[in-house]
Amino acid sequence: MEKGPHLTKKHYTILFIIGIILLAFNLRPAITSVGPIIGIIREELSISNWSAGFLTSLPLIAFGFMSPIAPRIANRTTNEKALLYGLITLLIGIWIRSTASITLLFVGTILIGVGIAIINVILPSLIKSNFPEKIGLMTGVYTTSMSIFAALASGFSVPLTTTAGLGWQWSLASWSLLVIIGIVVWLIAMNKAPIKEDKELYEPSTVQLLRSPVAWQVTLFMGLQSFLFYVTISWLAEILISNDFSGSVAGWYVAYMQFISLPATFFTPVIAGKLKNQQPVVAVFGMSGIIGYSMLYFEPGIIGTTIAITLIGMMLGASISLALALLGLRTTNARQAAELSGMAQSFGYLLASIGPIVIGLIFDITNHWQPSIMTILFVTLIMTVFGLGASRNKKVL
Numbered sequence: 001m002e003k004g005p006h007l008t009k010k011h012y013t014i015l016f017i018i019g020i021i022l023l024a025f026n027l028r029p030a031i032t033s034v035g036p037i038i039g040i041i042r043e044e045l046s047i048s049n050w051s052a053g054f055l056t057s058l059p060l061i062a063f064g065f066m067s068p069i070a071p072r073i074a075n076r077t078t079n080e081k082a083l084l085y086g087l088i089t090l091l092i093g094i095w096i097r098s099t100a101s102i103t104l105l106f107v108g109t110i111l112i113g114v115g116i117a118i119i120n121v122i123l124p125s126l127i128k129s130n131f132p133e134k135i136g137l138m139t140g141v142y143t144t145s146m147s148i149f150a151a152l153a154s155g156f157s158v159p160l161t162t163t164a165g166l167g168w169q170w171s172l173a174s175w176s177l178l179v180i181i182g183i184v185v186w187l188i189a190m191n192k193a194p195i196k197e198d199k200e201l202y203e204p205s206t207v208q209l210l211r212s213p214v215a216w217q218v219t220l221f222m223g224l225q226s227f228l229f230y231v232t233i234s235w236l237a238e239i240l241i242s243n244d245f246s247g248s249v250a251g252w253y254v255a256y257m258q259f260i261s262l263p264a265t266f267f268t269p270v271i272a273g274k275l276k277n278q279q280p281v282v283a284v285f286g287m288s289g290i291i292g293y294s295m296l297y298f299e300p301g302i303i304g305t306t307i308a309i310t311l312i313g314m315m316l317g318a319s320i321s322l323a324l325a326l327l328g329l330r331t332t333n334a335r336q337a338a339e340l341s342g343m344a345q346s347f348g349y350l351l352a353s354i355g356p357i358v359i360g361l362i363f364d365i366t367n368h369w370q371p372s373i374m375t376i377l378f379v380t381l382i383m384t385v386f387g388l389g390a391s392r393n394k395k396v397l
Contacts, residue, residue: 024123028149124341294377
């Protein structure tokens with residue numbers, strides 16, 4: 001593509017930030033829109049609970065396998081082109097998934113995971129490269145943007161499917177409009193982007209990281225917080241429905257959980273960026289999650305459920321944004337950030353991918369949600385332990 005006149009640094013920075021926000025908008029709706037209507041999909045296609053959970057796990061498996069490859073794509077082309085490829089793959093995946101075919105449902109879901117994985121891995125290293133002094137702030141901006149549309153997708157999923165009469169296929173397909181907008185903006189960014197001289201910035205080399213205790217702590221923290229996020233997104237609505245909430249109310253509770261997480265999502269990395277040691281932050285949100293899931297175990301009614309989901313939302317928002325901020329805070333340059341991002345998201349999301357399947361399988365075996373919630377509580381405790389290790393003032397290399 002022939003580039004037009006270059007923008008000034010200030011104008012391109014503004015365009016770049018807008019592009020990051022639009023990319024972030026597209027990182028979750030294709031996944032979070034599934035949870036509230038997973039029961040409808042399960043019934044129409046006559047699949048089991050663990051198979052339904054597999055729909056949420058498949059993108060995570062794709063994240064795991066694609067994350068080490070994403071830096072190579074950026075290194076061989078450009079960051080802008082790699083991000084465009086991610087958006088196009090995501091768009092194709094959404095369209096393929098929105099069919100009544102079980103096979104295409106799973107194929108499309110895999111492509112969705114591949115597209116999101118490319119964007120997931122490259123964004124933290126871009127922030128490290130372009131905003132080295134404002135990693136916390138920029139991480140807060142893009143994780144908050146991501147969470148806003150993750151919440152909107154959860155909240156509107158049931159109304160689009162039932163009230164608007166779209167059915168689950170068109171309901172899921174409707175989020176492709178957001179991807180198209182992202183593609184258009186990113187094409188403009190590609191056309192106006194200044195030429196970068198450092199072609200080796202994203203060259204992957206993870207062998208040294210595999211020997212770093214800090215890198216593994218960041219990776220396991222990333223994986224376990226993702227485990228909790230996707231398990232909760234997948235099954236919270238079903239848990240609440242079993243507690244006599246309607247499907248619509250349960251869906252909006254999932255949305256509320258994500259909206260209430262927004263302050264923690266934004267401010268956690270901002271605070272973390274000002275601290276050399278982020279352990280106090282981890283202790284606070286770890287306790288919040290433990291209390292929240294413990295309350296949910298006892299089916300506490302509408303007031304107790306609201307308090308529980310508020311605490312869970314705060315924990316999920318704080319943990320994801322801190323995990324992403326640590327990719328820059330625990331490294332010394334953009335190349336290391338890319339390497340750590342690839343490692344953490346590869347191993348981390350493969351670990352997370354078993355979450356929805358395991359929790360769905362536990363319910364299939366026991367026919368009660370309490371054993372599943374106890375499993376979630378245990379994972380929350382372990383995540384907090386690794387978070388405390390990852391948040392020490394140490395670099396991965």
